[in-house]
Amino acid sequence: MSNGRQQRREKLLKAAQRAVVIHGADVRLKDVADMAGLTSGAILYHFPDVQSLLVEANRAVMERFYDNRLRAIQGLSCPGEKLTVTIASGLPRDSDDEDVKLLCALGGAASRYPVYAAMLTALYDRQVAMYQIILEAGAASGVFTLSQLSETIGRNIVALEDAYGYRMVARHATIGHEVATELILDYARLATSHPLDKLVALA
Amino acid sequence: MSNGRQQRREKLLKAAQRAVVIHGADVRLKDVADMAGLTSGAILYHFPDVQSLLVEANRAVMERFYDNRLRAIQGLSCPGEKLTVTIASGLPRDSDDEDVKLLCALGGAASRYPVYAAMLTALYDRQVAMYQIILEAGAASGVFTLSQLSETIGRNIVALEDAYGYRMVARHATIGHEVATELILDYARLATSHPLDKLVALA
DNA sequence: TCAGGATTTGAAGACCCATTCAGTAGTTGT
């Protein structure tokens, strides 16, 4: 059944992702197999080799990460709220956030694996563009007064998200989701001349 | 000779550092040995096991990185120049900067190796403190007008350096040393209300 | 020059890994 075949593939991708989080970008096929409760041979039945599997699994995480961010601001219209929510969505939930752990692992391997370097570069650029749209829209409606090019602000915000992601994953004692969000918001306030008030949590 | 013994150790640390840059944080003993032009056994004669060697080698890079930054501003008195020079010194010279490549590799492994997480966290905090001193001194002398806490500014600047280090090491097409420096300076200008003019290169 | 320590090699032992593949179980459509 071609349906079950796709399900199987996705189960293996999930296993590969968890394996990367635990063992790093240089996971062994054996580790992925263990994570899936199968043997190495079974994995190689679905994928030509371990690299193909890993590249596909890692790409999927990046897509999911980006899609989650877009979904987070779907339906929001107020530019200030959009920006605040987007910034929060770019940081790991907590120090155990698996997607961010994986992205960090790939970032550390990027200089050795051009594939990952290219994928992460593309992800970065997409996120910058995402911010530019929010910033330009807010500026056009007069809510934001940009003190720098939207490209500059976008690049810096995404850079800050990345860096605080690394800090959080490394379990910095004082920089958690809350603090990191506020640090980035502090920059965003300077750059947009907008108070970007903390939102009240939804019930 | 106890003198040659120390030289030997340092040669091996250097080999380990190059090996980490090429093979990542999970280098194999064999790779270090090859890099040093020796056999695995020879390395184990000087170090009890691979991990001891790697931790010492990686720690040495962090110390060197931090010391280089301090040395870069030694003798500078103008706060604006100090800040500009310090920011430039926190970024990789180019995409092939070996020290930054190593730091990125460790950052990617931090969630798996608490030792590296702790070391990188300490390095981050030291760099933040370094910026705080520069910022506070500039503010005290009236050259800077800080629009945020010096801790906030310091944290954000170091975070930006880290992130652009990762981007450069991943060979982003448009973000090189020049562009990254300017992006961070753009933030620093907002935060200090100081023009931070580009310096003329020394002859 | 040479004895003795420091350094290094090379091989052995025990283990792990990716990949291939013949064969086995399980499922499906008819």
Added chain:
DNA sequence: ACAACTACTGAATGGGTCTTCAAATCCTGA
């Protein structure tokens, strides 16, 4: 019920790894 196909196992292959250790080599000081 059975042929045909899918999914998977387990073993074999060829390779690589860490560690230990006896033996060889290199130095150095006398």
